[in-house]
Amino acid sequence: MEILSFLAKFGIYAVMLAILIFALGVVTLRNLFHCALCLAAALIGTAGIYVALQADYLAAVQILLYVGGVITLVIFAIMLTEHLAGKTVRQNNSQSPLAIVGSLGFIILIGTLIVKTPWPVNPVALKAKASVLELGQALMGTYVFPFEIISIVLIAALIGTVVIAKKDPQ
Amino acid sequence: MNFIPLSHILIFSLLLFAIGIYGTLVRRNIIGILISIELMINAANINLIAFSKYTSLAPETGQVFALFVIALEATAAAVGLAIVLALYRVRKTILTDEVHLLKW
Amino acid sequence: MQDLGASINMIFVTAKAWFLSLLGLFLPDWVIVLASIVVSGVVILCLGPVIMMYLTLLERKLIGRIQNRYGPNRVGIWGLLQPIADGIKMFTKEDIIPANADKIVHLLAPIVTVVPALMIFVVVPFGTQMTAVNLNIGLLYFIAVSSITILPIFMGSWASRNKYSLLGGMRTAAQMISYEIPMTLAVVPAIMMSQSLSTNTIVLSQAGSHGLNWFIFTPWGIVGFIVFFLCATAECNRPPFDLPEAESELVAGFHTEYSGMKFALFYMAEYMNAFTLCALAATLFLGGWQGPFLPSWVWFFGKTFILICVMIWFRGTFPRFRVDHLMAFAWKFLLPLTLINILITALCYFASPLVGWLLSLGILAVSFSILVKLNRTFVPEKRDYLFAD
Numbered sequence: 001m002e003i004l005s006f007l008a009k010f011g012i013y014a015v016m017l018a019i020l021i022f023a024l025g026v027v028t029l030r031n032l033f034h035c036a037l038c039l040a041a042a043l044i045g046t047a048g049i050y051v052a053l054q055a056d057y058l059a060a061v062q063i064l065l066y067v068g069g070v071i072t073l074v075i076f077a078i079m080l081t082e083h084l085a086g087k088t089v090r091q092n093n094s095q096s097p098l099a100i101v102g103s104l105g106f107i108i109l110i111g112t113l114i115v116k117t118p119w120p121v122n123p124v125a126l127k128a129k130a131s132v133l134e135l136g137q138a139l140m141g142t143y144v145f146p147f148e149i150i151s152i153v154l155i156a157a158l159i160g161t162v163v164i165a166k167k168d169p170q
Numbered sequence: 171m172n173f174i175p176l177s178h179i180l181i182f183s184l185l186l187f188a189i190g191i192y193g194t195l196v197r198r199n200i201i202g203i204l205i206s207i208e209l210m211i212n213a214a215n216i217n218l219i220a221f222s223k224y225t226s227l228a229p230e231t232g233q234v235f236a237l238f239v240i241a242l243e244a245t246a247a248a249v250g251l252a253i254v255l256a257l258y259r260v261r262k263t264i265l266t267d268e269v270h271l272l273k274w
Numbered sequence: 275m276q277d278l279g280a281s282i283n284m285i286f287v288t289a290k291a292w293f294l295s296l297l298g299l300f301l302p303d304w305v306i307v308l309a310s311i312v313v314s315g316v317v318i319l320c321l322g323p324v325i326m327m328y329l330t331l332l333e334r335k336l337i338g339r340i341q342n343r344y345g346p347n348r349v350g351i352w353g354l355l356q357p358i359a360d361g362i363k364m365f366t367k368e369d370i371i372p373a374n375a376d377k378i379v380h381l382l383a384p385i386v387t388v389v390p391a392l393m394i395f396v397v398v399p400f401g402t403q404m405t406a407v408n409l410n411i412g413l414l415y416f417i418a419v420s421s422i423t424i425l426p427i428f429m430g431s432w433a434s435r436n437k438y439s440l441l442g443g444m445r446t447a448a449q450m451i452s453y454e455i456p457m458t459l460a461v462v463p464a465i466m467m468s469q470s471l472s473t474n475t476i477v478l479s480q481a482g483s484h485g486l487n488w489f490i491f492t493p494w495g496i497v498g499f500i501v502f503f504l505c506a507t508a509e510c511n512r513p514p515f516d517l518p519e520a521e522s523e524l525v526a527g528f529h530t531e532y533s534g535m536k537f538a539l540f541y542m543a544e545y546m547n548a549f550t551l552c553a554l555a556a557t558l559f560l561g562g563w564q565g566p567f568l569p570s571w572v573w574f575f576g577k578t579f580i581l582i583c584v585m586i587w588f589r590g591t592f593p594r595f596r597v598d599h600l601m602a603f604a605w606k607f608l609l610p611l612t613l614i615n616i617l618i619t620a621l622c623y624f625a626s627p628l629v630g631w632l633l634s635l636g637i638l639a640v641s642f643s644i645l646v647k648l649n650r651t652f653v654p655e656k657r658d659y660l661f662a663d
Contacts, residue, residue, distance in 0.1 A: 003304045009174055016182045023186055023209055027193030032201060033432055037379065039205050040425060046212050053179075053223045058233045060411055060418040065240050068421030070208065070247050072451060075428045077201055077251040079444065081258045099195040103188045114180045121176055121224050130230035132411060132471060138230045139237075150241050157245040164252040167259075 012052045019045040032078055040071045054129050179220040187213035198265045200257070204250050211243045283569040287403055290314075314406045318395045326545040327357035333586050340590035364541075367534035375531065376433040383430035384532065384539035390422045391546040398553045399473050401563045401571035412473040413465060416554060417458050420509065423547070424450050430540075434531035442530070445517060445597060450509055452604040457505035459612035460498045463619035464489055464558045473554075477562030488561040493634045494619040499559040501608055501615070506551035507585055508604070510544055514592035517600060552581035599651075607649050614641045 022045065025038035043066045050059035139147055186209060193206025215236045222232020258264055281288070290313055298306050331353060335345030346353040371380060397412040399405045409415055424447050431443020465471060467489065468479035480488050489495035508515040532540060556562060556577040563570035595603070618634035625633065 001304055004307060012174060020182070020185055020189070023189045026205055026209060027189055027196065027202075031376075032199060033376075034379070035202060035205055037425075037429065039208060042209065043212065044422075046216060049179075049216060050219055053219050055219050055223070055233050055236075056409075057411055057414065058219065058236055060414040061237060062240065063418040064414075064421050065244055066208075068418070068424060068451075068454070070244050072424055072428075072447065073248060073251055074201065074205060075425075076444075076447075077254055079428070079432065079440070080255060081201070081264050096196055099192050102195070103192045106191065107184060107188045110184055111181060114177055114184065119176050119225065122226070125222075125224060125226055125229065126173060128229040130228075130233060135230045135233055138228075138234050143234050143238075146238055150238055154241065154245060157249055161248045161252040164249070165255045 008052075012049070015045050015048045015052075019049070032082060033075070036071060036074050036078060039074070040067050043067055043071070057130075057132055057135060173224075176220060176224045180217065183213040183216040183220070186210075186216070198267055200254050200264045200266060201251070203266070204247060204254075208243070208247065211239065215239055279567075279569070283402055283571075285569075286401070286571070314396075318392065318406060322392050322395060322546050323542060325549050326542050327361065329545045329549060329582065330360065330541075331357050332582070333589070336583065336586045337590050340587070361538075364535060364538035369534040369536065370531075372435060372531050374435045376435070379429050379433035380531075381536075383426045383433060384536040384543075386426040386429065387423060387543040388539050388546075390419045391543040391550070393419050394547075394550040394554075397473050398550060399477055399557055399562055400574055401569070403474075404563075404571065405474050408472060408474055410470070410472045413461060413471045413476070413558075416473075416550075417454075417461070420547075421454060423509075423543075424454075430532070436531055439530050446511065449511070449515065449517065449597075449600060449604075452601055453505045453508035453515075453608075456501055456604060456608035456612045457509065459609070459616065460501040460505065461558060462612075462616055463494045463498050466616070466619050467494075467623065473557055473562075477557055477564065480561045481564060484566075485561060485564065488559065488564075490559045490561075492622065493631060493638060494615050494622060495559055497611065497615045497638065499555065501612055502555055502559070503581070503584075505604075505608065506548075506555060507588060508600075510548045510551060510585075512544075512548060512585060513589040514595050515600060517594060517597055548582065548585060549578065552585065553578045555581055602649065607645055610645055611641070614638070 019042050022038045022042040026035050026042065029035045029038065044063060047059040047062045050056070050062060190206045190208075190210035190213060193209065194203055197203050197206060218232045218236045218239070220232075222229065222235070226232060254264055257269065261269055263269065290310075293313065294306055294310055297309055301309075331346070334356075335347075335353065338345030346356045349355045349359050371377065394416055396406045397409055397416055405412075427443050427446050427450070431439045431446075434440075464476055468476045470476060470479070490499050553574070556574065560577050560581075562577075563574040565573035568576075614637065618637055621634050621637075622630040624630075
């Protein structure tokens, strides 16, 4: 049975590598539609990581909201603002070298911090698994105030989006 | 069970976050910038879930938190894209280099 | 006799267990775990396309009978070999790609359409203990996977570099997104009443009292079933919601530029989606695999078959929706109706049966009439022609 756990770990590392490759595709490809598709693939991969971390409810919600909602929104916006047979313009501005140096510095700095910190891993937490029942009770019990505020924010955003994107009645 | 070390997940989300930062700083297209911001928020979500799984006292904390982040982030993307559409209607372009006049 | 019935009921489960024990004689343990996954996967991969093939034949014969003609009956007795002839035609057609098309995305679009359609088969309960994977978030998995199917429509329409495909693709995507929300909300009462997201548990909570406990025989259940069925018809792009594929208007919508095997994949995905949505409607509202005398999988396929025949009946009967009527129907009628449905489900759960039923029927009648009045279309006044007789 160790072969199965080895295969599972190998699978998790492979999914992480795939997500990183798709993320590099998002920031470097010239065709904007291909970038949006790579983002969709990266988000589906992230849902796989959530399943590996035993957060299966959140994985389903991630696919539903991100791939079914946000990516659709992004693709609609791309389709409404791009020409069909678009000539691929240069997609990166002149800050490329500085940005690469900055990102690498950021990675090195925080990477050393991560590797050196003794994280307090809790073995009880590793075995615990949150069922949908407990999630629902937490959402309606402990966290009911942010829940209600988020519903108000969503209504405000809905109305605001419609108002901003409406055509002027001229 | 088969859990990989916490630091590996944290380094993976750090790399994803750094790729998102590079994309935000470098892209000329406004929708490209919005897409890179999505990547950053996803990296933060992975961090939340990883910490909740490995170190938290209640297993549903991270999931609830990440759920709120996803909802707010969808809101931000919607409003941002509405602004992009309004901008395109006026200026007929969405490249940040060409939208550099405050009033013409 | 009871024993024989029980063993026919579990025939597929015992067959799989026998096969795995046969493998276990000479293979290590971890291979058995993988083999069980592979066996379920292979069964689904074989079942999906076979169901789709005979569904196309059923549709053509039923539509033929509705239109007072025979369906295909030349190839084999009653046309039973017609799907095989169709398959051979699809395989051997030339694969035309437009010269200016985006080749990678053009290739990926049919594949990304078919994979979620097959993935939904995993949570469908075909019989007693015959769900492929008994996920405890089964229904949420189904909703999430069916929301991925919007993405390949964009991919197909954009990659074809064709204005008609783009228009058709955007209309299709708008339709599918609009009808997804009432579909999700129509399922919520079934989840509320059975206290679980797992499809097996939802079927089991409709047990007892000779089928009177099915969710369809309650006020919230009948509304939920009708709304779910209409939204399922819209999600599969079937008539009367098939504006995206309207032949007289948009050539063929987003799959104009596809031919041969790629078109076959789009076609297959549409019929498999229709089958799984009917299967889920039967599971959630009609009691799934429950029924007297016959084995459970016979009941399941029978109920799904009846719902598919109703979908085909819709095709032969109704004219097509106009696009603004389509969107208005989803947003202004079905969505408020599903929200009120959730309210009356909670009423029925907390109040006593009689009070709950009366109150919910009253609230439904009032809200239905209000919604119909609010959605009345604009009828221009009659004109007065002066010079015509």
